[in-house]
Structures are given as C-alpha cells and as structure tokens.
Amino acid sequence: MSLSLTYEGVDKIFDKGSKHAVHALKEVSFTINPGELFCLLGPSGCGKTTLLRSTAGLETITGGRIFYGDNDVTTIPPFRRNIGMVFQSFALYPHMNVYENVAYGLRVRKLPDAQVKEKVTSIMELVGLGDVLKRNPSPTALSGGQQQRVAIARALVYDPDILLLDEPLANLDAKLRRYMRAEIRRIQKATNITTIFVTHDQEEAMAVGDRLAVLRDGIVEQIGTSDELYNKPRNPFVANFIGKMNFFNASITGAGEEGYQVRLSDGAFIQLPKGNSRLDHDAQVGEEVLLGARPEHLAVGLAKTANSMTGRVTIIQHLGHIVRYEVKVALEASERTLEVDMDGLVAGIAEKDEVQVSVIGSKAAIYTRKGER
Ligand SMILES: Nc1ncnc2c1ncn2[C@@H]1O[C@H](COP(=O)(O)OP(=O)(O)OP(=O)(O)O)[C@@H](O)[C@H]1O
Numbered sequence: 161m162s163l164s165l166t167y168e169g170v171d172k173i174f175d176k177g178s179k180h181a182v183h184a185l186k187e188v189s190f191t192i193n194p195g196e197l198f199c200l201l202g203p204s205g206c207g208k209t210t211l212l213r214s215t216a217g218l219e220t221i222t223g224g225r226i227f228y229g230d231n232d233v234t235t236i237p238p239f240r241r242n243i244g245m246v247f248q249s250f251a252l253y254p255h256m257n258v259y260e261n262v263a264y265g266l267r268v269r270k271l272p273d274a275q276v277k278e279k280v281t282s283i284m285e286l287v288g289l290g291d292v293l294k295r296n297p298s299p300t301a302l303s304g305g306q307q308q309r310v311a312i313a314r315a316l317v318y319d320p321d322i323l324l325l326d327e328p329l330a331n332l333d334a335k336l337r338r339y340m341r342a343e344i345r346r347i348q349k350a351t352n353i354t355t356i357f358v359t360h361d362q363e364e365a366m367a368v369g370d371r372l373a374v375l376r377d378g379i380v381e382q383i384g385t386s387d388e389l390y391n392k393p394r395n396p397f398v399a400n401f402i403g404k405m406n407f408f409n410a411s412i413t414g415a416g417e418e419g420y421q422v423r424l425s426d427g428a429f430i431q432l433p434k435g436n437s438r439l440d441h442d443a444q445v446g447e448e449v450l451l452g453a454r455p456e457h458l459a460v461g462l463a464k465t466a467n468s469m470t471g472r473v474t475i476i477q478h479l480g481h482i483v484r485y486e487v488k489v490a491l492e493a494s495e496r497t498l499e500v501d502m503d504g505l506v507a508g509i510a511e512k513d514e515v516q517v518s519v520i521g522s523k524a525a526i527y528t529r530k531g532e533r
C-alpha cells in the first residue's frame with residue numbers, strides 16, 4: 161500500500177549558530193499523496209537535495225516533523241526508513257556486475273538467494289533491462305540510459321515505501337533524457353510507490369510530475385499541477401521559472417465587476433477579466449501592478465489598437481508548432497525585447513519591420529509589485 165508523505169514546518173539550518181550558517185529549508189509544509197509522482201523544482205541551491213536527504217533521514221532537520229503516512233519518522237535513522245534513493249550523481253558499484261548491483265539492497269536485508277533472483281529478475285524486466293541482465297556485464301559496459309535504469313532498479317528492488325530521485329537524468333543527453341522521463345513515469349505508475357523526483361529543468365518537471373512544487377531559497381513558492389503552475393502562477397518568480405513571461409509595469413485605471421483596466425507606460429490600455437488577477441486583494445484605481453503575458457498572450461500585427469504597443473521585429477524563428485517573433489519595444493525608458501508566439505507566419509511582417517504588439521487581455525494577468533525579491 162502506498163504511503164503519503166507529509167512535511168510539517170520543516171526547517172534545516174546547516175552549521176546552526178556559526179557565522180557560516182545556511183538556512184536551507186524554511187518552514188516547509190505540504191503533503192504528497194499516496195502513489196503520487198511529485199516533482200521538486202527550483203534553481204541551484206534552493207534546497208531540493210536537502211529536502212530529499214531530510215526525507216531519507218540523511219540530514220537531521222532543525223525544526224518541524226516528517227511523516228510517512230501517520231507515522232512520525234523525524235527521529236528515525238535512515239536504515240529504519242524503507243526508502244529507495246537515486247542520488248544526484250548516481251554511483252553504481254563498478255566492481256560488481258549488474259545483477260549484484262541491483263541485488264545489493266536485498267543481500268543487506270539477508271534475503272534467500274532464490275528470492276533475490278526472483279526480485280532482481282522482475283525489477284530488471286520492469287525497467288526494460290531483461291536482456292542486459294542475461295548478459296550481466298559490469299555497469300561500466302552500459303550506456304548512460306542503461307546505467308540510469310540499473311540505478312532505479314537498485315532503488316526499487318526491495319519495495320521501498322518512498323522513492324527519492326535526485327536529478328536522476330542529469331547525466332544523460334537531451335534525447336535520452338526525454339525518453340527516460342517517460343520511462344520513469346511508466347515505472348512509477350506500474351509500482352505506485354510515492355515518489356519525489358527532483359530536477360531543475362521545468363520542462364522535465366512538467367512532463368513527469370502529477371504535481372510539482374517550486375522551491376526558492378528554501379521556501380515553497382507554489383504547489384500544483386503543471387497546468388495550474390503554468391496557467392495560474394502565483395508570482396513572477398514561478399511564472400518565469402515555469403516557462404517564459406513578459407512583464408510590464410502597469411497602473412490600474414479601471415476596476416469594476418467586469419474586471420480591470422490597466423495602462424502600460426507607453427499608453428496602451430488593456431482590459432482583463434477579474435479572474436486574471438493574481439493579487440490577494442481587490443485592486444484599486446491608481447494601484448501600481450505588473451502585467452504578465454506569456455508569449456502566446458501577445459500577438460503581432462500591423463494595425464495600431466488601444467491595447468497595442470509599437471515595436472520592431474528583430475528575429476523571426478520558426479519552431480515547428482509555433483512561430484516566435486522577437487520584438488524590441490521602447491518601454492519604461494529602456495528598450496525591451498518581447499517574445500511573441502504566433503500559430504503561424506503573419507503575412508506582411510518581416511525582420512526589421514515596425515509592428516504593433518497587442519496584449520490579449522483575456523489571457524494576461526496582473527501581479528503585485530510588492531514583495532518581489
Ligand atoms: N552539508 C552542508 N553544509 C552546509 N551547507 C550545505 C550543505 N549541504 C547543502 N548546503 C547548502 O544548503 C543550500 C541548499 O543546498 P541543496 O544541495 O539542497 O541545493 P539544491 O537545490 O539541491 O541545488 P542543486 O540544484 O545545485 O543540486 C545551499 O546553499 C547549499 O550550499
């Protein structure tokens with residue numbers, strides 16, 4: 161049976177009390193559901209590995225509690241927590257063949273040989289390495305993707321309650337990475353083991369996770385599905401970490417039942433539905449806000465309208481499913497390059513042309529300017 165995983169006010173200060181103290185996790189509280197594939201995402205140094213190591217009991221947290229199901233494991237040593245872990249720099253044992261690498265956790269648990277064989281065989285089938293096991297080479301004779309699978313098999317073989325994967329695909333090339341992330345999802349769904357997958361690659365997190373948490377400086381900025389984080393990011397940090405967002409300084413010029421009207425610094429007016437506010441309060445006329453628009457929330461054209469700004473196309477890139485226009489605009493006393501995604505080429509617009517960039521008010525959103533770090 162799969163377990164939930166709960167963090168309650170988890171705090172971690174390395175070298176607490178010394179002048180080199182690092183506050184790596186700050187009051188982290190959330191729950192991962194039983195059988196969930198949960199991604200931890202965030203920039204380097206934000207605390208991803210620390211949270212994973214704390215979950216495994218490899219770091220002693222300085223505050224808060226961690227539960228597996230209803231069981232408080234905060235003070236339980238790592239070897240008493242039934243956890244499978246693939247480390248950031250996954251290391252297979254080079255002096256052992258593949259079979260012994262995977263069998264290691266079972267040997268430590270003193271399982272009889274026949275059971276070891278059965279479990280190793282079935283887990284290697286699950287990760288797609290049945291044939292490799294028959295040859296049973298040294299791990300050094302395997303490709304990167306195969307080694308990765310062995311590392312995952314090694315963590316899964318003793319039926320852990322929780323599986324922790326710390327950037328398991330970091331050492332693979334882009335194509336294999338994309339393939340392996342689908343594999344990880346397939347394997348996780350087949351075993352239904354509650355899993356945390358750490359990555360700093362937003363595309364990977366969105367593709368793999370049932371839900372994700374975005375971490376910054378030891379703080380959970382937002383938790384949600386890929387769809388929620390992409391379409392309703394809580395703040396500019398999350399918006400820019402999950403995809404790309406163009407931000408504009410704006411002021412509220414109208415507020416009513418129908419929504420908000422905002423004015424950009426170059427005079428463009430944009431009308432937004434009320435639901436497109438990410439503020440935690442009703443905005444007032446005169447309030448200064450940020451207008452956030454993803455590339456697909458902007459459009460290029462030739463006609464000047466009330467919600468458009470004038471710019472010049474610098475680059476047109478055909479990206480297959482979309483065409484990306486980079487447009488320089490003069491805004492807020494500086495030149496800014498906007499990214500605008502269109503479904504196809506726009507007739508009559510070439511590089512170096514002057515164009516109008518309009519904001520699709522039904523899709524853009526407003527954010528607070530306060531408290532931005
Ligand atoms: N053993 C340690 N002693 C002191 N500080 C540490 C220790 N381990 C990590 N830190 C610090 O804690 C913070 C979080 O580190 P952590 O390894 O969790 O980051 P991360 O999100 O995994 O980053 P990356 O994406 O680079 O792996 C960093 O500032 C790091 O320098």
Ligand SMILES: [Mg+2]
Binds near residue numbers: 208209210248326
């Ligand atoms: Mg790390």
